[in-house]
C-alpha cells in the first residue's frame with residue numbers, strides 16, 4: 575500500500591527561506607527607500623531617483639520673466655493712476671475700433687458720404703480728411719463734435735485751412751495758389767537792381783521753396799492725426815475736384831507772407 579505522505583523539504587532549505595523572509599521584513603522597516611508613510615523620505619526618494627541637474631532651468635527663466643512683467647505692470651498701473659499697465663503705451667491692435675477697421679479694410683468715401691461724419695449723427699463716428707486721407711477723431715468729441723472748437727474740420731477735406739489758418743474762407747481741399755502765402759515780399763529798391771532774368775530765376779526758386787513749405791505743413795497735420803494716440807486712419811476720400819477759379823489768398827494768409835529781408839537775416843543767423 576502506497577501512503578501519500580507529503581515530502582518535507584530538507585531542514586537547510588527551510589532555515590534559509592525563513593531567514594530570507596526575516597531579512598525582507600527587516601529591510602521594509604529599516605530601508606528609507608521602502609517607507610511609504612514618511613513624506614519627507616518619500617520626497618527624498620523622488621529626488622534621488624531623478625538625475626541631479628545643476629544651473630538655471632528654462633522654467634526658472636520663465637518664472638523670473640513673468641515676475642518682472644507682472645511687477646512692471648503693477649508699477650505702471652500705480653504710477654499712471656490706474657490708466658495703463660504698459661506705461662501709457664497702447665499698441666494699435668489693442669484699440670478695438672482700430673482693429674475693426676484693420677480687419678474691414680480701408681474705407682473709400684465720396685465727399686458727400688464723408689459729409690455725414692461730422693458729429694451731428696451720434697450713431698456715426700466723426701471723420702475729417704487731410705490731403706485725401708480720412709481720420710477718425712471720434713475720441714475727442716469736445717473738440718470735434720458739434721459745438722467743438724474744431725468741428726468745422728469734420729465731415730470734409732479742409733486741407734487748405736490747415737495751412738492758411740483761415741477757418742471760415744478756406745474749408746476746402748483746393749490747394750491751388752496756396753503757396754503764395756510763403757512767397758517772400760521783396761524790397762522794391764533791391765528788386766530794381768536785378769535784371770529780368772535774375773528776377774525770373776529768383777521767382778522760380780521762391781515758388782519751389784514755397785510749395786515745399788506747403789507740403790511740409792500738410793504732412794505735419796496728416797502725421798499729427800496718423801500718429802495721435804487717440805485718432806486713427808480709416809481710409810481715403812475720392813473724387814475731390816478743384817473748384818472753378820483759383821482762390822484768392824485769404825487775409826490771414828497774406829499777413830503771414832515773409833519779408834525777404836527777414837528771411838535773409840534768419841538764414842545768416844543760422845549760418
Ligand code: HEM
Nearest residue numbers: 711714716717722723724727735736737738739740795802
Ligand atoms: C494754421 C493754424 C491752426 C491750425 C491748422 C490749428 C489746428 C488745430 C487742431 C487740428 C487742433 C486740435 C488738436 C487735437 O485734436 O487735439 C487744435 C487745437 C487747439 N488750437 Fe489750433 N490751430 C491753428 C491755430 C491756432 C491758433 C492761432 C490758436 C490760438 C489762438 C489755436 C488754439 C488752439 C487751442 C487752444 C487748441 C486746443 C483744443 C481746443 O481747445 O479746441 N490754434 N488746433
